[in-house]
Amino acid sequence: MASSRWIEHVYETLAAAGLNRSSARDRVIEVLSGQDCALSAAEIEHRLRAAGRPTARATIYRALDLLVEHGLVERVIVGEGQARFEPLEPGGHHHHHLVCVQCGRLVAFDDPGLERAIDDLSDRLGVTVDSHEVLLHGACDRCEATA
């Protein structure tokens, strides 16, 4: 779960940016806050509709764009032609994903060694790395076991 700490951080950041409060945006934020991994825009739309609070697609995308712009949400692309959106903890702590080629499950993982290797790239390559994405394809632990 992104937790209430995340929600608070989101509201603070948006307020600091001089943005109005808005109920539709709040709904999107609330859905994301109950989530510890990436959700697609369509899933958010469905959940809101199911909760009796239907929200226009354009509004959902606008809210997500805004959150991404302010570094509060990360856009994750796992290759099925549809972006997913994942709450981003303040402090930069994040995880990456493995897509299981057998069951299709999206598995989150977190590896300091990998992060270190990426941090070192800036020096070695002579570029400035602002952010990075890593996506693995393979067999998840579950499918690994049944293989």
Add this chain to the structure above:
Amino acid sequence: MASSRWIEHVYETLAAAGLNRSSARDRVIEVLSGQDCALSAAEIEHRLRAAGRPTARATIYRALDLLVEHGLVERVIVGEGQARFEPLEPGGHHHHHLVCVQCGRLVAFDDPGLERAIDDLSDRLGVTVDSHEVLLHGACDRCEATA
């Protein structure tokens, strides 16, 4: 350049898979062979048209899908809502990319340290990693200099 070595490997692999030879597919392969980094389907279409050999979009996508299936080409997604396709050297040697947030340029890089860190993940995470993608966002060397 993917080189003539790549082309030969492609023809061998496709022949070994029992596929017919086909001129349209050959054209797509030829365009890719003159390329050392990722090309979009639209770019391939334009190049073929410009070369006086217009080819149906469906055909280009079919050829690309086939090449991806046989591990001869890699589908690369850099987040502008459009896949790119990159010849893959036999032997598994490959590179990753940085998208410059200023000029939009796609820069290829190659880092053994990063590859090693990813190879080690299998053990640490208890999963089997078949393949991986890494995408960096930041300032390229050119934009870095002018900053």
Add this chain to the structure above:
DNA sequence: CACCATAATGAGACTGAGACTCATTCTCAC
């Protein structure tokens, strides 16, 4: 070479994620 089964092609229709428009509604500072 002629024939046939099968594989590949091309033109265009279709799909679905996401962007755009604009009239209406909400926020909030005064």
Add this chain to the structure above:
DNA sequence: GTGAGAATGAGTCTCAGTCTCATTATGGTG
């Protein structure tokens, strides 16, 4: 409460990629 500006919603539009199906190319066989 009022007004300016921000946000919303319904729908339209775009564009990468897929699907369909009638036509054409390929390669093996006699």
